[in-house]
Amino acid sequence: MDLFLQQIVSGFATGGIYACMALSVVMIYQAIHHLNFAQGEMATFSTFIAWQLLAWGLPYFAVIPLAIGLSFIGGFIVERVVFKPIENAPVLSHIVIFIALFAIFNSAMGFIWDFSIKPVPSAFGEGPLYEGSLLSKHQTGMISVTMFVLVLLWAFFRFTRVGLAMRAAAANPQSARLVGIRVSFMTALGWGMASAIGAVAGILIAPVVFLEPNMMLSILLYGFAGAVLGGLTSPLGAVIGGFIVGIVENLAGTYIPVVGGELKLPIALFLIVVVLVVKPEGLLGRRVVQRV
Amino acid sequence: MSAILEVKGLEASYGQLQVLRGLDFEVAKGGVTALLGANGAGKTTTLRAICGMIRRKGEITFDGQRIEKLGTEDVVRLGVAHIPEGRGTFGTLTTEENLQLGAMTRPNNSDIQADIERCYGFFPRLKERRNQQAGTLSGGEQQMLAIARALMLRPKLMLLDEPSFGLAPLIVRQIFDILADVKREAGVSMLIVEQNASLALELADHAYLIETGSIVISGEAKAIREDESVRASYLGY
Ligand SMILES: Nc1ncnc2c1ncn2[C@@H]1O[C@H](COP(=O)(O)OP(=O)(O)OP(=O)(O)O)[C@@H](O)[C@H]1O
Ligand SMILES: [Mg+2]
Numbered sequence: 001m002d003l004f005l006q007q008i009v010s011g012f013a014t015g016g017i018y019a020c021m022a023l024s025v026v027m028i029y030q031a032i033h034h035l036n037f038a039q040g041e042m043a044t045f046s047t048f049i050a051w052q053l054l055a056w057g058l059p060y061f062a063v064i065p066l067a068i069g070l071s072f073i074g075g076f077i078v079e080r081v082v083f084k085p086i087e088n089a090p091v092l093s094h095i096v097i098f099i100a101l102f103a104i105f106n107s108a109m110g111f112i113w114d115f116s117i118k119p120v121p122s123a124f125g126e127g128p129l130y131e132g133s134l135l136s137k138h139q140t141g142m143i144s145v146t147m148f149v150l151v152l153l154w155a156f157f158r159f160t161r162v163g164l165a166m167r168a169a170a171a172n173p174q175s176a177r178l179v180g181i182r183v184s185f186m187t188a189l190g191w192g193m194a195s196a197i198g199a200v201a202g203i204l205i206a207p208v209v210f211l212e213p214n215m216m217l218s219i220l221l222y223g224f225a226g227a228v229l230g231g232l233t234s235p236l237g238a239v240i241g242g243f244i245v246g247i248v249e250n251l252a253g254t255y256i257p258v259v260g261g262e263l264k265l266p267i268a269l270f271l272i273v274v275v276l277v278v279k280p281e282g283l284l285g286r287r288v289v290q291r292v
Numbered sequence: 293m294s295a296i297l298e299v300k301g302l303e304a305s306y307g308q309l310q311v312l313r314g315l316d317f318e319v320a321k322g323g324v325t326a327l328l329g330a331n332g333a334g335k336t337t338t339l340r341a342i343c344g345m346i347r348r349k350g351e352i353t354f355d356g357q358r359i360e361k362l363g364t365e366d367v368v369r370l371g372v373a374h375i376p377e378g379r380g381t382f383g384t385l386t387t388e389e390n391l392q393l394g395a396m397t398r399p400n401n402s403d404i405q406a407d408i409e410r411c412y413g414f415f416p417r418l419k420e421r422r423n424q425q426a427g428t429l430s431g432g433e434q435q436m437l438a439i440a441r442a443l444m445l446r447p448k449l450m451l452l453d454e455p456s457f458g459l460a461p462l463i464v465r466q467i468f469d470i471l472a473d474v475k476r477e478a479g480v481s482m483l484i485v486e487q488n489a490s491l492a493l494e495l496a497d498h499a500y501l502i503e504t505g506s507i508v509i510s511g512e513a514k515a516i517r518e519d520e521s522v523r524a525s526y527l528g529y
Binding site: 161164165167168171172174175176177178179180181182183 | 343345363364365368369374376380381382383384385389392393394396397400441445
């Protein structure tokens with residue numbers, strides 16, 4: 001029983017990371033209707049920036065806002081420079097650019113920081129939260145930060161004018177222009193935010209998995225799985241999907257002997273395929289109430 | 293009488309198909325101009341060309357400023373509210389969010405809430421539906437919402453594409469009364485496209501008749517309304 005609880009709880013903790021990645025995938029998907037394969041590499045890059053700042057001796061509380069802020073600007077610039085020019089280009093051009101970005105970020109990291117794995121200290125300290133706790137300090141931190149980010153985003157989209165404008169631009173770009181919203185600027189903002197959320201996910205997961213250029217490869221896949229499971233059109237769905245994927249992954253790894261540690265990744269792919277076949281719109285995907 | 297909108301030699305095409313063949317017309321400041329014509333004459337295209345939703349050639353001057361090179365957002369920001377054919381509802385957002393979006397380009401503190409209440413005064417039905425997903429409103433309710441959303445901009449010029457479309461006669465009457473109020477009290481100028489020519493000519497001071505992308509008749513609304521032959525051959529009433 002204890003083992004079971006333990007697995008659920010730690011699945012919940014990593015699920016938070018998947019939820020963040022799913023959320024950043026969905027943010028970009030909402031704006032441009034494509035999945036950004038380079039999202040993971042961008043998040044890893046952000047994590048390297050954080051690592052570098054730490055290595056230069058900056059304290060964690062300064063590093064985190066800096067890394068997140070730089071990532072926001074980076075995501076914004078990537079959209080302006082690379083994607084704005086191909087706004088109306090066919091799907092294939094987007095895919096080619098995603099792959100190119102993936103390769104560029106990946107090799108840039110290898111070039112700057114080499115491919116050796118680097119331990120990253122946790123911002124929350126080592127060891128269990130308290131004597132006999134199911135959660136470690138770091139896992140507690142992961143869950144709290146994820147929750148905080150989610151609530152913050154929800155409040156942003158629900159209560160601010162910019163949030164409303166971003167929702168309008170994603171839902172109906174043509175009408176959004178007719179009320180004076182700069183739709184393409186909103187897309188760039190979305191990229192900035194997605195990239196900032198990716199940075200949070202990367203910085204939270206690095207102490208668990210070690211930092212190296214391919215760190216986010218499998219995590220992004222789980223993020224995709226979460227996003228697809230929850231519904232690519234629903235931020236809330238993506239978050240819930242991310243948590244479910246985290247828990248399922250952990251339980252399957254523990255209780256299904258053939259899965260073990262090795263076969264965890266195919267589970268993400270399996271989930272994606274099952275959802276796409278059984279319920280393509282996902283758990284909370286656009287279920288616009290139909291007039292009957 | 294100075295013009296708030298002055299259009300000279302306006303041309304527009306969809307691909308190979310040229311739809312507007314050099315239109316000249318104006319809208320007087322504080323006045324209402326009607327654009328009439330058969331289906332497919334190019335009325336909707338004219339409105340879209342003015343606010344930059346399609347590529348256009350020619351001179352368009354709004355409030356003393358040339359706008360034919362501006363993008364839609366920038367034309368709107370100058371104070372042009374377009375009520376598009378098809379209503380342009382943000383279907384996944386609520387009725388009230390749709391109204392807030394209408395005021396998106398206004399400063400944050402500029403009595404937006406008061407204007408929303410004013411719109412609810414015009415259209416009490418929208419108030420009842422304020423938290424409902426706007427895509428689930430009836431066609432007529434969405435048309436009301438589109439007009440209310442345009443008013444939220446506090447526009448200088450409104451471009452109305454068939455505001456009576458799909459509405460019950462009683463509501464149509466009510467909407468045209470509201471438009472007349474808006475014109476009188478707020479001095480908003482309007483360019484209105486309407487199938488219901490008799491109604492449009494009642495509201496308008498001036499009217500143009502378009503046929504396959506060219507203007508064939510122009511004149512005082514009153515004169516056109518009373519011209520038997522025009523009514524018989526173009527307006528069909
Ligand atoms: N997106 C488009 N692509 C190609 N052709 C178009 C497009 N929109 C309109 N057209 C063509 O342009 C012409 C003018 O269309 P427009 O919509 O301006 O007519 P309209 O005067 O508004 O007609 P209605 O009274 O039926 O609304 C029509 O022949 C139409 O087929
Ligand atoms: Mg039309």
